[in-house]
Amino acid sequence: MLRRMQLPLALGGPASRLAVLGSGSAGNAVVVECGGRRLLVDAGFSCRQLEKRLALVGLDGSGFDGLVITHEHLDHARGAARFARRHGLTIHATAGTLEELGLADSELPTRVLHSGAVQRVGTFAVEPFAVPHDAREPVGLVIEDRGGRRVGLAADLGARSQLAWGRLRDLDALVLETNHDLEMLRSGPYPWPLKQRVAGRHGHLSNREAAEGLPELLCDRLRWIVLYHLSRTNNLPVLAAEAVLEALDREGSPARISVSEQDQPTGWLELGAAAAARADGAPSGRR
Numbered sequence: 001m002l003r004r005m006q007l008p009l010a011l012g013g014p015a016s017r018l019a020v021l022g023s024g025s026a027g028n029a030v031v032v033e034c035g036g037r038r039l040l041v042d043a044g045f046s047c048r049q050l051e052k053r054l055a056l057v058g059l060d061g062s063g064f065d066g067l068v069i070t071h072e073h074l075d076h077a078r079g080a081a082r083f084a085r086r087h088g089l090t091i092h093a094t095a096g097t098l099e100e101l102g103l104a105d106s107e108l109p110t111r112v113l114h115s116g117a118v119q120r121v122g123t124f125a126v127e128p129f130a131v132p133h134d135a136r137e138p139v140g141l142v143i144e145d146r147g148g149r150r151v152g153l154a155a156d157l158g159a160r161s162q163l164a165w166g167r168l169r170d171l172d173a174l175v176l177e178t179n180h181d182l183e184m185l186r187s188g189p190y191p192w193p194l195k196q197r198v199a200g201r202h203g204h205l206s207n208r209e210a211a212e213g214l215p216e217l218l219c220d221r222l223r224w225i226v227l228y229h230l231s232r233t234n235n236l237p238v239l240a241a242e243a244v245l246e247a248l249d250r251e252g253s254p255a256r257i258s259v260s261e262q263d264q265p266t267g268w269l270e271l272g273a274a275a276a277a278r279a280d281g282a283p284s285g286r287r
């Protein structure tokens, strides 16, 4: 298990890569990069904290094509307006999310995302899809860079919906919520109504639900599965990792996992360049 959790050697070339700046109920943010252009997905930390974490992975606020916000909850949007303003970025989110954030008529540049409609954000193509969660108009995302590398992100979803699982196909990296261990949630300190909310259809995905849904999403090109949005109260990294690795082993998948943490960024997870992936024998994507 340890071997598979280590970072791979960089393949070289104009690589695509991603890093989670931090994840959990206190804040979430992900950077996807291709050929030096970047996309920030969610900004659930203060602007200052975002900049600090970007510095930890060797970046500053430059080179971003835009900021995509999945939904209005503070752990995804806390620093969005300030970061966008400071770095001159357009915020991309659904109409419901923009409204809830008070950005629908703001002076900040925004663009409305529509579930099911692919939208270009700089060099990236972003496809949002609706997810069941207790926010106004939350979405998961598939992000494709100009090299055809595809990253899927599904967090803050109460259940594996057919729609989400239909979209999360042919990915090079999957960022997937493994929020809680059901036993830890059941016996943990949360009051009953909150336990019901977390485990409910509009709450969060458990380790087991994520692991059970994985076989459908595995494909030859899937290189990374990033375990995301772990609860500090109701989960342990080792439990989430065990559940997912068990599913991968059962399916004989060579995909590696990275467990994201609340307090520090993951290292860069290399997705390789299109040419390197073809040399690997992996499919070259849809294009």
Ligand SMILES: [Zn+2]
Pocket (backbone or CB within 6 Å): 024, 025, 028, 073, 075, 076, 156, 229
């Ligand atoms: Zn969240």
Ligand SMILES: [Zn+2]
Pocket (backbone or CB within 6 Å): 071, 073, 133, 135, 156
């Ligand atoms: Zn949420």
